[in-house]
Amino acid sequence: MTVFFEDVSEGDRSEYGSYEVTREEIIRFAEQYDPQWFHVDEERIERESPYGGLIASGWHTAAMTMRMLVEAEFRDAASVGAKGTDELRWWRPVRPGDTLRIETEIVETVPESPERGLVRVRVETYDGDDERVFSMIGNVMYLTRDG
Amino acid sequence: MTVFFEDVSEGDRSEYGSYEVTREEIIRFAEQYDPQWFHVDEERIERESPYGGLIASGWHTAAMTMRMLVEAEFRDAASVGAKGTDELRWWRPVRPGDTLRIETEIVETVPESPERGLVRVRVETYDGDDERVFSMIGNVMYLTRDG
Numbered sequence: 001m002t003v004f005f006e007d008v009s010e011g012d013r014s015e016y017g018s019y020e021v022t023r024e025e026i027i028r029f030a031e032q033y034d035p036q037w038f039h040v041d042e043e044r045i046e047r048e049s050p051y052g053g054l055i056a057s058g059w060h061t062a063a064m065t066m067r068m069l070v071e072a073e074f075r076d077a078a079s080v081g082a083k084g085t086d087e088l089r090w091w092r093p094v095r096p097g098d099t100l101r102i103e104t105e106i107v108e109t110v111p112e113s114p115e116r117g118l119v120r121v122r123v124e125t126y127d128g129d130d131e132r133v134f135s136m137i138g139n140v141m142y143l144t145r146d147g
Numbered sequence: 148m149t150v151f152f153e154d155v156s157e158g159d160r161s162e163y164g165s166y167e168v169t170r171e172e173i174i175r176f177a178e179q180y181d182p183q184w185f186h187v188d189e190e191r192i193e194r195e196s197p198y199g200g201l202i203a204s205g206w207h208t209a210a211m212t213m214r215m216l217v218e219a220e221f222r223d224a225a226s227v228g229a230k231g232t233d234e235l236r237w238w239r240p241v242r243p244g245d246t247l248r249i250e251t252e253i254v255e256t257v258p259e260s261p262e263r264g265l266v267r268v269r270v271e272t273y274d275g276d277d278e279r280v281f282s283m284i285g286n287v288m289y290l291t292r293d294g
Contacts, residue, residue, distance in 0.1 A: 029210075032210075032214070033210035033211070033213055033214045034210070034213050034214065034217055035214075035217055036217055036221055036226070036228075038227070038228065050227055051228075057213070058228070058229060058231075059206070059209055059210045059213050062206055062209070063176075063179075063180035063181070063206045063210065064180070066180050066181050066204070066206050067179070067180045067181065067182075070181055070182055070183055071182075074183055079183070080185070080197055081183075081185065081198075081205070081237075082205060082237065083236060083237065084205075084234070084235045084236035084237055085232075085235045086233065086234065086235070087231070087233065088231045088232045088233070088235055089230060089231035090228075090229065090230060090231055
């Protein structure tokens, strides 16, 4: 059943996902998109990283969060993309061996036209110790039933 | 020469980068991190995409922007990661064949301790027609000369 704009309400909450973070994927993502030494250079990390070990690129954490969102929330939604995000924060490093999950809450729904509406959704990502590692407010466009 | 917190000033501007966007990379990124149909399903895109063709995941655009930032601005910087970003916006779709570039401007520098400071940098990504496709304000931590 497709979820349209009219089906989404302020205060709706959900929990989803299980994403296992591997050393190989951390390095592969960072080598392509964020080759700062503290994401890719294991010898230098060993010697001098302030994080005490290999950590994922923040953009990788955002991408893994998106994967969980798509599999759960957007799979059956009449979502047609996002305008952007606000207050994106990387609270704690994500490390190899972490298993991530997400929690979402609809913070606002704004009709924009007869065909579309804006859904503002708070997304928080947690690690296996239930520590919050990432959060943002997404501004997502949904089609209405007439859209 | 390493760029420390003391070397960064409000109003500093730069232009960098040249990133060629390919169909293969758009689909590869989206299949792993953002498998919404309008990023991966070329038959359905042909039939019904509101975007008139394949477009990159917004997180892919963010990641390509980060790659250009790292190659230029962070390669020689005493940057130790970011707290987050504000006002992240996807202004226009990014398509196969686009060549992206970025412009940056330092909007604020905030000393946080004798060892570290926060640099707020506006980042804008443009396509080959000089249309802005992406923007954000990054909150990046830099070491001081004493850090």
